[in-house]
Amino acid sequence: MTTTTTTTAETVLDAGGVTMRFGGLTAVRSVDLTVNSGEIVGLIGPNGAGKTTFFNCLTGLYIPTEGRVTYKGTVLPPKPHLVTQAGVARTFQNIRLFSNMTVLENVLVGRHTRTKEGLWSALLRGPGFKRAEAESRERAMELLSFTGLAAKADHLARNLPYGEQRKLEIARALASDPGLLLLDEPTAGMNPQETRAAEDLIFAIRDQGIAVLVIEHDMRFIFNLCDRVACLVQGEKLVEGSPEVVQGDERVVAAYLGTPFEGAPGAEEVAEVEAAEAEASASAPADAAPDGGESTTRTTGPEKETP
Template identity: 70%
Template sequence: MTVTEPTAPATEAGHRIVLEAAGVTMRFGGLTAVDDVSMQVREGEIVGLIGPNGAGKTTFFNCLTGMYIPTEGRVTLNGETLPPKPLKVVRAGMARTFQNIRLFANMTALENVMVGRYCRTSSMALTSILRGPKFRREEAATRERAQELLAYVGLAESAEILARNLPYGDQRRLEIARALATDPQILLLDEPTAGMNPKETEETMHLIFKIRDSGLAVVVIEHDMRFIFNLCDRVLCLVRGTVLIEGSPGEVQSDPRVIEAYIGGDDDEEEDQ
């Protein structure tokens, strides 16, 4: 199933604005976790989101993907306001991975990716129970697409291995394959290289470039600064829920406030919520 793309704003360079967050604020009682954050992501662009622990990065992701309803602000995809419901957000064309791996441990790699296709199938409960012709057609198409995506991320030979038995780096790639199974227009990755060795990190970078080159927009939260500055077209740095700086990797990397935020902010800030 192909998602119909509504007309969206275009930038001067001709690339559509796929995702726009305008003045997003998230409060939990008296705590403001995200404070008036705005961001635009264009077609075929990789945007990095960095900041010390407790900066609000994952909370902001949760606001974008419908897991939280922002206290204030607006999130749009292709110019259309996103409903604050994760399934509807996925169907609209946004997919994500999580900071902590959330695979179905006792399902195979292939089955995990097939689960990601659920939002693009139309068989109703009765059809599924009776396993009628429509169900069988969709099941075959889903299996074929899942196999293609496993090959795309380099896991073609691991299709029948239980997710819990895969090496850590392969589990991360499997999560990306499952997200891609939803046919997104934009992919949000929350610390995709956490716990990886240098070789796995490099492979992940090449995979993200490959995804970008296919036309998708990508937003990445990451603590590995070398990785993020080599990967991204633009970078936003959050500190205490607000945007400290937005710019090219070179501009952000050379800003003394960013260095100060990392050196002086880790000890007294909590983990992202």
């Protein structure tokens, strides 16, 4: 397990009492979670536990029915692009890249929240625009070097191997200079070598001062990576603590094995919540993806969790 590298912890993310209802169905119920500076925090739970729905509440894709989400003490606005601008970036379960754009161009798209040049500056292409463009390219190349993709800057994104597409999505998220990075199943569909590379990359991101919150189904990966782990079961936080505490909790083991425990909802209620989440996801507005990217799915990867 990794250890935190900072001595004075600042609360970067504070989610309090987050509840998300779809009609009369509750997908996330009164979840509290904090992420401090210098931390990697994991969010686990069986399929349909509400993990991605909770992520969507944190990043403005959904407006929580109840509760509040703050970033460094400021309440986050309920719009994805404003959340990104505030300092929170994310990746998605299904890769969302501009497949017909180059690797470099994809990362440059991620810089749009940090450039200040307006429409007229772009049309006139004056000195200010050219300077900002050069700075963006320089920063984008730094991130490609950081993620090991610099040699493929001019390649089309669709031609990258799957593991490198995952790295590119992370590089694009980092282009917005976030203080908090949310990763939704970053190793889904990866082979063991790609998974180890992803682990090293996340450690390196943390070492740059960026807090990380990660959803993952690979228990070995999550327990090696994280300082703290929270487990969601049917939208409620079951337990939170160190990896040793969580993996030794009998309720967590029961939840993953499908063994009922006291207070667990019945299969009928679970199915209703999953259906409501799927319907909400299908009817999400066009700006639901902050990057506006196309979705690239690996056919050999695991089945997508209902968001």
